[in-house]
Amino acid sequence: MARTPKVGVYICHCGINIAHTVDVEEVAGFAGRLPHVAVARHYTYMCSDPGQNLIKQDIEELGLTHVVVAACSPLMHETTFRLACQEKGLNPYQFEMANIREQCSWVHAAGPETTEKAKQLVASGVSKAILLEPLAEREAEVTPAALVIGGGVAGIHAALDIADAGFRVVLVERGPALGGRAMQLHKTFPTLEPVAGLIAPLIARLLGHPRIEVLTEAEVTEVSGYYGNFEIEVAIRNPQSAICNLQVGAIIVATGYDLFDPTALPEFGYGQYPEVITGMEFERLAAGGEITVNGKTPQDVVFIHCVGSRDAHRALPYCSRVCCMVTARQAHEIQQRLPEANVTVLYMDVRAFGKGFEEFYDEVRREGVLYRRANPSEIIRRGDKLIVRAEDTLLGEAVELPADLVVLAVGMTPRADTEKLAALLRLSRSPDGFFMEAHPKLRPVDTATGGVFLAGCCQGPKDIPDTIAQARAAAAAAMVPLMRGKVKVEAAVAFVEEELCAGCGVCAELCTYGALALHPVRGVMTVNPVLCQGCGACAMACPSGAMNLHHFTFDQVMAQVDTLVGHLS
Amino acid sequence: MSNSDFEPRIVAFLCNWCTYTGADLAGTSRIQYPPNVRIIRLMCSGAVDPVYVLKALLDGADGVLIGGCHPGDCHYQTGNYKARRRVAILKETLRQMGLEEDRLWLRWISASEGQRFADTITEMTAALKAMGPNPMRREWAV
Ligand SMILES: Cc1cc2nc3c(=O)[nH]c(=O)nc-3n(C[C@H](O)[C@H](O)[C@H](O)COP(=O)(O)OP(=O)(O)OC[C@H]3O[C@@H](n4cnc5c(N)ncnc54)[C@H](O)[C@@H]3O)c2cc1C
Numbered sequence: 001m002a003r004t005p006k007v008g009v010y011i012c013h014c015g016i017n018i019a020h021t022v023d024v025e026e027v028a029g030f031a032g033r034l035p036h037v038a039v040a041r042h043y044t045y046m047c048s049d050p051g052q053n054l055i056k057q058d059i060e061e062l063g064l065t066h067v068v069v070a071a072c073s074p075l076m077h078e079t080t081f082r083l084a085c086q087e088k089g090l091n092p093y094q095f096e097m098a099n100i101r102e103q104c105s106w107v108h109a110a111g112p113e114t115t116e117k118a119k120q121l122v123a124s125g126v127s128k129a130i131l132l133e134p135l136a137e138r139e140a141e142v143t144p145a146a147l148v149i150g151g152g153v154a155g156i157h158a159a160l161d162i163a164d165a166g167f168r169v170v171l172v173e174r175g176p177a178l179g180g181r182a183m184q185l186h187k188t189f190p191t192l193e194p195v196a197g198l199i200a201p202l203i204a205r206l207l208g209h210p211r212i213e214v215l216t217e218a219e220v221t222e223v224s225g226y227y228g229n230f231e232i233e234v235a236i237r238n239p240q241s242a243i244c245n246l247q248v249g250a251i252i253v254a255t256g257y258d259l260f261d262p263t264a265l266p267e268f269g270y271g272q273y274p275e276v277i278t279g280m281e282f283e284r285l286a287a288g289g290e291i292t293v294n295g296k297t298p299q300d301v302v303f304i305h306c307v308g309s310r311d312a313h314r315a316l317p318y319c320s321r322v323c324c325m326v327t328a329r330q331a332h333e334i335q336q337r338l339p340e341a342n343v344t345v346l347y348m349d350v351r352a353f354g355k356g357f358e359e360f361y362d363e364v365r366r367e368g369v370l371y372r373r374a375n376p377s378e379i380i381r382r383g384d385k386l387i388v389r390a391e392d393t394l395l396g397e398a399v400e401l402p403a404d405l406v407v408l409a410v411g412m413t414p415r416a417d418t419e420k421l422a423a424l425l426r427l428s429r430s431p432d433g434f435f436m437e438a439h440p441k442l443r444p445v446d447t448a449t450g451g452v453f454l455a456g457c458c459q460g461p462k463d464i465p466d467t468i469a470q471a472r473a474a475a476a477a478a479m480v481p482l483m484r485g486k487v488k489v490e491a492a493v494a495f496v497e498e499e500l501c502a503g504c505g506v507c508a509e510l511c512t513y514g515a516l517a518l519h520p521v522r523g524v525m526t527v528n529p530v531l532c533q534g535c536g537a538c539a540m541a542c543p544s545g546a547m548n549l550h551h552f553t554f555d556q557v558m559a560q561v562d563t564l565v566g567h568l569s
Numbered sequence: 570m571s572n573s574d575f576e577p578r579i580v581a582f583l584c585n586w587c588t589y590t591g592a593d594l595a596g597t598s599r600i601q602y603p604p605n606v607r608i609i610r611l612m613c614s615g616a617v618d619p620v621y622v623l624k625a626l627l628d629g630a631d632g633v634l635i636g637g638c639h640p641g642d643c644h645y646q647t648g649n650y651k652a653r654r655r656v657a658i659l660k661e662t663l664r665q666m667g668l669e670e671d672r673l674w675l676r677w678i679s680a681s682e683g684q685r686f687a688d689t690i691t692e693m694t695a696a697l698k699a700m701g702p703n704p705m706r707r708e709w710a711v
């Protein structure tokens with residue numbers, strides 16, 4: 001049978017990220033004395049080329065059968081090291097990672113207890129590793145089509161790219177029209193172009209595209225299947241209401257954002273005074289010809305930044321990224337069209353980080369818009385004027401500003417039904433409530449669900465160029481499997497030891513994916529490895545110990561438990 | 570062993586998609602918690618075999634944490650409901666064995682709840698300290 005295991009263990013310093021709280025040298029010394037460990041090393045950055053070369057060299061020169069890297073989370077670098085093993089002919093499933101950064105060095109203080117924990121995590125990894133068996137990576141065919149959910153700027157761009165590359169796209173939009181929030185904007189910062197004029201030709205091209213099918217007033221109601229072969233049910237809710245069933249290989253989520261509701265902050269008087277409006281309402285006001293409030297041309301206009309944003313206690317903790325520039329553009333619009341008006345912007349900070357933003361902000365101030373760093377406390381009515389009361393935080397004094405029009409720069413929030421869609425697609429949400437990407441730094445368009453990608457403001461606030469950049473990136477990522485025509489399917493699936501199986505069928509009842517069926521002749525359970533998603537529910541339930549899960553076998557997990565607690569009793 | 574210098578040992582079985590990722594987030598956010606927990610990564614809370622839990626407690630772990638996705642959020646749809654049923658039965662078994670059922674915790678912690686993960690470990694460590702060492706440890710100790 002299998003050769004005697006020969007394990008290589010590699011402890012990463014991660015610069016100082018691990019080494020400053022964990023004594024890496026001691027851990028490596030400890031690892032070197034574990035059974036079956038042929039070599040244990042520590043190195044500054046295991047994921048770097050020289051780090052990976054250490055592993056590759058040892059596989060070649062020492063004939064390692066298994067490799068354990070103790071470093072960051074496997075969710076971060078498991079693939080990196082698996083590929084390194086594979087390059088030297090070692091099966092990628094004979095690799096194991098011990099997470100001593102996210103789950104040890106970063107969460108505990110420097111000291112012997114932290115080093116002790118790291119040692120045990122390494123020992124636990126080694127005890128599992130020596131039982132790891134090679135698994136065959138298999139591939140499944142991909143349905144060469146994509147689903148795009150949401151027809152805003154993000155969805156439109158993603159759909160066009162995928163269809164232009166030659167694949168069929170179905171775009172599902174909940175509303176009656178395409179274009180999303182951008183179609184409600186009057187102009188865009190900092191170039192001041194009319195937005196509808198930029199988007200309308202794209203919509204026309206989308207609607208006329210031979211490979212794009214647009215379903216409006218439609219919603220995704222069910223998603224099943226897996227990466228490469230999703231089955232989708234869409235409900236169309238218009239006079240010709242219908243249910244459609246689609247098959248696609250990849251899904252792009254582009255459902256955009258909702259707006260913060262300023263009635264949650266009663267001091268601004270939104271909903272109470274008609275002269276207090278949101279930034280989005282200003283867009284309509286500006287697009288509608290002459291700017292009037294209550295039938296009169298406003299003399300004093302006050303814009304208020306960050307309404308509901310950057311306020312963890314009462315509203316949204318995050319920055320919505322666009323409001324500073326939206327306000328600058330709207331203040332400019334007023335100043336241009338009503339040169340007599342006094343325009344004041346009350347701000348906390350001005351974040352003008354984008355290309356051309358700072359220049360635009362400077363220009364707006366030169367035109368006469370007054371920027372005051374202030375903390376507004378309430379809005380009251382006095383005669384026919386509103387009074388904005390605030391504390392000027394530079395002068396440290398209370399101020400009262402008369403206003404005929406107050407514009408609240410409200411932030412973006414996740415769509416109200418984000419939860420529902422997250423459950424359908426098995427997506428996670430980040431603490432701000434928007435859909436969560438697979439990794440905040442390295443995988444900004446992927447999600448934890450293979451074949452599902454994120455585009456635009458559904459992942460977090462952004463402006464139109466950033467939305468388009470992410471949408472086109474998501475389209476490119478989604479096209480990888482569509483173009484290859486194949487995706488890797490999970491190799492860590494369930495398997496049956498036939499001689500133990502009593503044919504009771506308990507496991508098959510538990511499988512959500514219909515991956516298990518009794519063999520019609522032999523009367524034992526069989527696993528369909530393409531349908532199996534590797535959840536392990538069947539293995540846990542089998543009364544005979546016949547069902548097991550590759551890469552997380554009963555023996556492997558028991559070995560870990562034994563290593564972690566065996567010495568306690 | 571007096572309770573004041575007793576450091577409980579917790580074994581945590583965490584599902585890959587939610588709680589394991591939540592524990593990673595606690596790490597990337599540098600949220601500190603006691604070093605008493607040892608994590609074993611499984612794909613789903615529904616894959617936690619009762620034998621794993623019993624083995625850990627019989628061998629002297631002071632507590633076992635099973636962490637999974639919130640109801641409705643399991644990556645495999647229903648694994649966490651399976652875990653919940655299993656834990657109810659396991660607690661009964663622990664009682665029959667004369668072990669405190671509160672040595673076994675089941676918690677739903679999502680990928681974005683790094684703080685909640687850290688708080689859970691802090692609370693569990695404190696609760697186990699108050700409870701004292703697993704009696705199995707004393708029985709077996711020579
Ligand atoms: C006041 C204001 C002014 C702005 N001004 C500018 C500016 O000047 N310049 C700039 O670059 N950016 C500006 N922005 C930002 C800009 O609006 C966004 O960057 C852009 O609209 C994001 O596009 P999106 O496609 O991600 O989302 P959205 O425009 O929200 O589109 C999402 C689409 O998905 C649909 N949808 C939602 N849920 C579902 C579902 N479950 N099923 C099917 N369909 C669904 C929606 O109906 C919508 O059509 C501004 C934002 C605000 C709030």
Ligand code: SF4
Nearest residue numbers: 501502504505507542
């Ligand atoms: S539960 Fe076990 S014994 Fe019963 S059919 Fe499934 S594999 Fe066979």
Ligand code: SF4
Nearest residue numbers: 511532533535536538
């Ligand atoms: S591991 Fe999960 S998906 Fe695979 S056969 Fe078992 S129950 Fe079904």
Ligand code: FES
Nearest residue numbers: 584613637638648
């Ligand atoms: S995947 Fe998290 S509980 Fe099932």
